[in-house]
Amino acid sequence: MAIFRKKKDPADVERRINDALTGMRPLLHIEKMDLALVSFDSATGVTILRIAGDCPDCDMTATELRAGIEAHLRLRVPEITEVRNG
Numbered sequence: 001m002a003i004f005r006k007k008k009d010p011a012d013v014e015r016r017i018n019d020a021l022t023g024m025r026p027l028l029h030i031e032k033m034d035l036a037l038v039s040f041d042s043a044t045g046v047t048i049l050r051i052a053g054d055c056p057d058c059d060m061t062a063t064e065l066r067a068g069i070e071a072h073l074r075l076r077v078p079e080i081t082e083v084r085n086g
Contacts, residue, residue, distance in 0.1 A: 008042070008079055010040060010042040013040055013042065013077060013079050014037060014040050016076065016077045017037050017040060017047060017073065017077050017080070018037055019076075020072065020073050020076040020077060021035050021036075021037060021049075021073075024069070024072060028053075031053070032053045032054065033051065033052065033053035033054070034051075034052045034053055035049050035050070035051055035052070035069065036049065036050040036052070037049060037050075038050050038086050039086075040080075042079070044081060044082075045079055045080050045081030045082065046081060046082045046083075046084060047073065047080050047082070047083050047084070048083075048084050048085075048086035049069065049083060049084070049085060049086065050085070050086060051065065051066070051069070051085050062085070066083060066084075066085055069083060070082070070083035
């Protein structure tokens with residue numbers, strides 16, 4: 001028996017991504033950083049974010065930061081398969 005799933009509206013997915021980013025912003029602003037959604041590809045689940053600023057007081061590399069952001073977003077928006085900086 002096949003299970004048919006309703007295809008998610010890309011606009012709804014983008015809204016949920018932006019909601020998740022809004023929740024992350026206060027912590028990022030403390031470190032003088034910000035995030036913006038550039039694009040979401042509904043066919044592949046790849047999400048492109050613009051990560052602005054730097055973290056002068058933290059020891060995280062850009063890769064660690066991206067991985068942490070990706071983990072946070074994927075928990076809240078399961079349609080995301082990968083996050084890239086762009």
